[in-house]
Each structure stands twice: as C-alpha cells, then as structure tokens.
Amino acid sequence: MIDFKELLKEHGIPPSLQRIKILEYLHNFKTHPTADMIYQALVDEMPTLSKTTVYNTLKAFAEKGVIVELSLFENEVRYEYNTTPHIHFKCIKCGKIYDISKTFKCLKDEKIEGHKVSEHHINLKGICKSCLENAKG
Ligand SMILES: [Zn+2]
Ligand SMILES: [Zn+2]
Numbered sequence: 001m002i003d004f005k006e007l008l009k010e011h012g013i014p015p016s017l018q019r020i021k022i023l024e025y026l027h028n029f030k031t032h033p034t035a036d037m038i039y040q041a042l043v044d045e046m047p048t049l050s051k052t053t054v055y056n057t058l059k060a061f062a063e064k065g066v067i068v069e070l071s072l073f074e075n076e077v078r079y080e081y082n083t084t085p086h087i088h089f090k091c092i093k094c095g096k097i098y099d100i101s102k103t104f105k106c107l108k109d110e111k112i113e114g115h116k117v118s119e120h121h122i123n124l125k126g127i128c129k130s131c132l133e134n135a136k137g
C-alpha cells in the first residue's frame with residue numbers, strides 16, 4: 001500500500017482528500033485518463049469536486065513531478081502515474097493507450113548526426129492486441 005498522503009507531503013503538496021483521491025485514481029487506473037475522465041469517475045463519490053479543481057490539481061502534481069503530463073497524439077492532455085519514461089501505443093480502433101515495456105536504451109547518451117540525445121519520446125499507433133483478436137473471431 002502506498003501512503004498517498006505522505007507522497008504528496010514529500011512533494012510539498014498539502015494532502016487534501018480530493019487530491020489524495022485523484023492521485024489514487026491515477027495509480028489504480030493506468031488508462032492515461034484526461035482531466036475530464038478523472039472528474040467523471042470521481043464526481044459521484046465527491047459531489048463537491050469541480051472540474052477546475054481536477055485540472056489545477058493535475059497541473060500541480062505534474063509540476064512537482066508526482067505524475068506525468070502527456071501530449072501524445074491529439075491536442076488532448078492525458079495524465080499518468082508512471083513517471084519512468086516509456087513507449088506508448090495507441091489503438092486507432094478502440095482508442096486505448098497502452099504502455100510498452102520494450103525500451104530503446106541504446107538511444108540514450110548517443111550522438112545522432114552530431115546531436116547528443118538525453119531523452120526520447122516514442123509514440124506508436126496501430127491496432128491493439130484485443131482489437132486484432134476481435135477481428136479474427
Ligand atoms: Zn484496440
Ligand atoms: Zn504510459
């Protein structure tokens with residue numbers, strides 16, 4: 001069990017109940033949700049929650065490095081708990097975003113055409129495993 005309250009304190013963020021719930025949601029659902037999706041998922045449980053609070057909370061979390069803000073394929077901003085750089089795969093059929101565990105470590109600290117690489121972001125697109133299986137059946 002992760003102590004989200006402590007985690008927020010460590011990052012200098014006062015741990016209100018709403019903030020803890022938002023962080024908990026991102027930890028439990030690795031679906032790369034938008035702020036809107038998080039709001040929809042939590043508002044029943046916390047009727048006093050506002051969209052603005054969710055947006056501001058996510059911004060603050062990302063600034064402090066608690067979570068990662070992603071601009072993957074569209075202009076839409078998504079959030080995720082996993083702060084380790086990794087590759088993303090988006091399904092063009094169902095719209096799901098998957099984390100790919102394969103890494104391309106060889107790129108790090110390598111010189112490409114005279115430029116030194118310090119980080120890279122790889123976004124893949126295609127048809128996901130489960131959509132491929134559905135098409136078969
Ligand atoms: Zn799919
Ligand atoms: Zn991810």
